[in-house]
Amino acid sequence: MTQTPYDALGGEQPLRELVDRFYDQMDTLPETNTIRQMHAKSLKASREKLFLFLSGWLGGPDLYIEKYGHPRLRRRHMPFTIGQSESDQWLLCMKNALDEMSIAGDLRAL
Ligand code: HEM
Numbered sequence: 001m002t003q004t005p006y007d008a009l010g011g012e013q014p015l016r017e018l019v020d021r022f023y024d025q026m027d028t029l030p031e032t033n034t035i036r037q038m039h040a041k042s043l044k045a046s047r048e049k050l051f052l053f054l055s056g057w058l059g060g061p062d063l064y065i066e067k068y069g070h071p072r073l074r075r076r077h078m079p080f081t082i083g084q085s086e087s088d089q090w091l092l093c094m095k096n097a098l099d100e101m102s103i104a105g106d107l108r109a110l
Helices: 005-009 012-028 030-038 044-057 063-068 073-077 084-100 105-109
Strands: none
Touching (some): 005 105, 012 030, 012 044, 012 084, 030 084, 044 063
């Protein structure tokens, strides 16, 4: 049996940690302020939703779908203006979060 990326990461706890670090980056880096401003004052709901989504996306429990149905991420992002800069900001937060947890190799390349 091949291991899922979710298992390679270590399951729920490390995934929650990754998502928390991701939003902590967004919350503190001056250069990601544009995308921070798109989010609510509290990032609690965003943390939960990204965790639920990534759980299934990485091959773990399909938590987002169980709770909300199909993610329809394209449609859910429609209300926001997301160009190259916003996309770079999102990736920077994820890159830093992955760095902080020393996640490298195949898992990082996903
Ligand atoms: C390209 C840059 C991106 C920007 C600027 C962005 C921004 C946002 C914003 C402003 C929201 C609404 C607030 C919230 O519900 O948290 C949101 C929701 C969400 N985003 Fe993104 N996002 C980006 C990329 C991504 C990517 C690559 C993923 C998946 C890996 C993702 C997954 C989600 C999820 C799961 C939600 C919650 C959807 C729901 O309402 O149920 N986003 N995003």
